Amino acid sequence: MNDTASAYHGIKSVPYPRLSLDEFLTWGTEAIIKADTPAVIDVLPPAEPGFYRTAVLDKLGDATVALVKKDRSKENETRAEVTKIPLRDYFEKEPYASNTDGTYRIVSNIKHYSETISELLEFDTAKMFNYQAPLNSANIWANYGGMRSRNHFDDLENFNIQLEGRKRFVVMPPGFKNYYVRSALRGYANTSKSVRVDNVDLRRFPRIAAALAERRDVVLEPGQMLYLPVGWWHQVDAVDGLNININFWLYHRKMLRRPLMLADSLYKVAFRKVNGLYNIQPEKSPTGGKK
Ligand SMILES: O=C(O)CCC(=O)C(=O)O
Numbered sequence: 001m002n003d004t005a006s007a008y009h010g011i012k013s014v015p016y017p018r019l020s021l022d023e024f025l026t027w028g029t030e031a032i033i034k035a036d037t038p039a040v041i042d043v044l045p046p047a048e049p050g051f052y053r054t055a056v057l058d059k060l061g062d063a064t065v066a067l068v069k070k071d072r073s074k075e076n077e078t079r080a081e082v083t084k085i086p087l088r089d090y091f092e093k094e095p096y097a098s099n100t101d102g103t104y105r106i107v108s109n110i111k112h113y114s115e116t117i118s119e120l121l122e123f124d125t126a127k128m129f130n131y132q133a134p135l136n137s138a139n140i141w142a143n144y145g146g147m148r149s150r151n152h153f154d155d156l157e158n159f160n161i162q163l164e165g166r167k168r169f170v171v172m173p174p175g176f177k178n179y180y181v182r183s184a185l186r187g188y189a190n191t192s193k194s195v196r197v198d199n200v201d202l203r204r205f206p207r208i209a210a211a212l213a214e215r216r217d218v219v220l221e222p223g224q225m226l227y228l229p230v231g232w233w234h235q236v237d238a239v240d241g242l243n244i245n246i247n248f249w250l251y252h253r254k255m256l257r258r259p260l261m262l263a264d265s266l267y268k269v270a271f272r273k274v275n276g277l278y279n280i281q282p283e284k285s286p287t288g289g290k291k
Contacts, residue, residue, distance in 0.1 A: 046223050121161065145243070152192065
């Protein structure tokens with residue numbers, strides 16, 4: 001069951017389209033992006049727990065990836081600390097392998113591993129998503145159950161494939177008015193002050209009710225891909241055990257029709273540069289160069 005049809009405060013979620021891999025390949029990414037509506041695509045056969053973990057370890061276990069450490073007790077108030085480890089260590093070594101409070105996760109741009117990604121996903125991913133283009137990326141995410149990414153939006157088109165575990169995406173349409181943004185000046189215009197969309201204090205954040213009425217509530221299973229259009233807000237919860245995702249983040253000219261989002265995006269680039277904050281950079285391929 002994908003559409004969890006939740007009813008927060010009695011407000012039901014909206015159903016969303018499901019596509020097969022063949023339908024997706026026929027449509028192509030451009031048509032999906034133009035349709036501008038969240039959809040779930042079955043890109044890989046469903047698999048027993050552990051199947052895609054083994055495949056990822058086999059093909060990418062030795063890749064050096066970015067490990068993000070965050071002090072969860074401070075509810076995202078501190079910026080993250082980033083170091084590099086072999087991906088294998090995240091699955092097999094402590095303190096990562098038993099981390100359930102969301103302190104450690106892997107978020108790493110592996111766009112230079114395009115052959116490996118295509119082998120893993122069994123279609124020509126670089127052709128389909130054009131992630132070799134400058135600014136686009138192909139990222140691997142790994143974390144354990146209990147990890148929450150609080151409600152935010154990104155300035156990119158997002159195709160996010162679940163490989164291991166289940167992840168719940170509560171997604172809501174673009175906009176600023178209904179979301180109580182944290183602080184545009186500190187680079188947080190894409191993050192909401194309301195910490196939990198599944199249990200919002202509607203007396204404090206009454207306008208969120210309008211966004212909740214438009215939400216899609218998706219529990220992504222292994223083998224499924226969520227298309228999340230640019231600017232859509234999302235709260236993401238790792239539901240159980242180890243979660244592994246690969247996502248493609250793509251810039252698209254659609255952004256030019258969203259002046260506020262564009263302004264915020266440019267401001268954020270400048271803000272991060274001036275304050276020396278980390279931006280995810282592509283990892284080197286095994287041959288040391290691009291692939
Ligand atoms: O997996 C997560 O925790 C966050 C994913 C996300 O925010 C994204 O794909 O944009």
